[in-house]
Amino acid sequence: MQHAKQVRLQKPRWLRRRLPSGPTYGEVTTLLNKGQLHTVCQEAQCPNIWECFSCKTATFLIMGSRCTRNCRFCAVEQGTLEPPDPQEPAKVAETAETLGLRYVVVTSVTRDDLPDGGAAFFAQTIQAIQNRIPDAIVEVLIPDFQGNADAIQRVAQAGPDVLNHNLETVPRLYPTVRPEAVYRRSLGLLREVKAYDPAIPTKSGIMLGLGETDAEIRETLQDILDADCRILTLGQYLQPSKGHLPVARFVPPEEFEGWRETALEMGFSQVASGPFVRSSYHARELYQS
């Protein structure tokens, strides 16, 4: 019989990071507050926030800070949803320009309440950034749009430089980790983008430390490759609060390195793999590598 009591593992030495502070960190947060903008860095309690904000890098979270889904790994809150702010695409573009970004990453909460899941809003945001900063590279990290092919194509049509959709975990763990998502549907999204425009680089990733086996990781990487996706991120799952799934295992840095080598041997062209890797962590360097 299984015990319901959660065991909270102690964070290993390699996962200790500086607390957010410093003048540039303050400057970035002030700018974001001024534009009433959200970032996934703040809402998802990303452990890299000090480093990224200090380098004036952030990942914009569009269409609000509340989500329609209840993924058990994610710190973004569920709650009352507001209609998207029509000025937000312009504000994101303006703030990206003020920050001096040449690589802009945009993601969103999942908006299953909107008929197109927010695809048109993504497209407007991509275009606003491209108009304001013509030499910027734009990466979007999109939700699954419940498999709506028109919505996926709407985003692809807007011409992002990189289109990212994370699988997050191996298929066996979907019911506990992402109960409202469907593994095959997410894979289908990656395929749909390539079918629409094979020239758009696609990117995906999973978290390690949720209880997956090595064989399952390997199979998932093969599925991503079979969907013609060549950019991969692998990072450590961290439990945002007691109400979220516990960490099953802290994967040591050398194992992440082993997975990086394996993924490259399997056929991925760019791989970021490490305890602190998130899909937007050093995204520019990964794209350019």
Ligand code: SF4
């Ligand atoms: S890794 Fe991504 S989400 Fe985390 S702080 Fe950096 S830009 Fe933000």
